[in-house]
Amino acid sequence: MSSYRAIPADATVRLAKPTSNLFRARAKNTAPGLDTSGLTQVIAVDPDERTADVAGMCTYEDLVAATLPYGLSPLVVPQLKTITLGGAVTGLGIESTSFRNGLPHESVLDMDILTGTGEIVRASADEHPDLFRSFPNSYGTLGYSVRLKIELEPVKPFVALRHVRFGSLTDLVDTMDTIIETGGFHGDRVDYLDGVVFSADESYLCLGVQTATPGPVSDYTGNDIYYQSIRHEGGEKHDRLTIHDYLWRWDTDWFWCSRAFGAQNPRIRRWWPRRLRRSSFYWKLIGYDQRFDIADRIEKRNGRPPRERVVQDVEVPIGRTAEFLAWFLDNVPIEPIWLCPLRLRDEGNWPLYPLHPHQSYVNIGFWSSVPVGPEEGYTNKMIERRVSELHGHKSLYSDAYYSPEEFDELYGGELYKTVKKAYDPDSRFLDLYAKAVRRQ
Secondary structure (H helix, E strand, O other): OHHHHOOOOOOOOOEEOOOOOOOOOOOOOOOOOEEOOOOOOEEEEEOOOOEEEEEOOOEHHHHHHHHHHHOEEEOOOOOOOOOEHHHHHHHOOOOOOHHHHOOHHHHEEEEEEEOOOOOEEEEEOOOOHHHHHHOOOOOOOOOEEEEEEEEEEEOOOEEEEEEEEEOOHHHHHHHHHHHHHHOEEOOEEOOEEEEEEEEOOEEEEEEEEEEOOOOOOOOOOOOOOHHHHHOOOOOEEEEEEEHHHHHOOOOOOOOOHHHHHOOOOHHHHOOOOHHHOOHHHHHHHHHHHHHHOHHHHHHHHOOOOOEEEEEEEEEEEHHHHHHHHHHHHHHOOOOOEEEEEEOOOOOOOOOOOOOOOOOOEEEEEEEEEEEOOOOOOHHHHHHHHHHHHOOOEEOOOOOOOOOHHHHHHHOOHHHHHHHHHHHOOOOOOOOHHHHHOOOO
């Protein structure tokens, strides 16, 4: 609280934290930020109740390290180690259990939120339910979680994987839909489900099942690269990982984005320290690029135009997913593409990111850059329009270009403004549109 009081009354309240998984540029702020150094721990794990009390700035890396010894895991573990629990709840997160467990905020039983009045409010489905329901996708504009109590689920020591290849995007999506509805594939249970698209005629579903059976496991923290291991000529390919390595299988190479830094070049990789093969280090390299315009300078030196960053995750109804993918592959020169199905497990309304209960969606992630177009954000705007046409939504962790009217229609509108006025009457935190689109 002393950290909050130290911020001038006319200054915007922000977090002072060493890591971020946001790709939005934002205006510089010279005012002191909220000190989060005391909010990084796992407070308690209750193995009998299968719950954990966690400080808001605790990373999933630390959270998983505390729960796995009990044979437990958060219901959804986002892909990158330095994503915080509070960040995944206020900014949304997703992973391969989302087809059965929904999104991270749905496993929150209650949380303590520092509001714009300087008070800490206990929020749950029964206490301050308006704040509880509006907090997901608010990105710190309604407050910051200082403690969250979440559900956990039992896990086994290993994950057996089946990588199934498809030559048709329609066939892949149809199979994904069947797995969501039945919980299985060809009679076998599926605990984890995601996919990768390399091209219109080469895509994969990655199916995982928990197992306690010991045996050899693969290691993708060394010279071998996980996403490359998925590819094969036809049919199925089988693999095994420890549950720990499965949860962090994407972090070592930041999915496939480490190739931009040369980390997948065998001659470089052999000398790249293993402790620096992780998303948090690649993010630091991105920070240097943003600070010094390194990539654009290289493009200019080679006589090429600057590039537009296209780093996005979108949710599209599963019935329109093949249509979106075909359009994307025809119009945006980015590959691979990540697929992660989800279905809300909660009947309640989450108004700042309104997905329909009992309806399946597919999160589609693409993270790269393209040559600049005829106007700022040309490709991103094109994608936003297409997603809206297909009745989808776009996550707000990266660049957005919506008009105020479009934004209100998609992300809470008047309800958000009502909750904002109630819990941040003096606008100590930024408005969501100002933060997500105007990059303030």
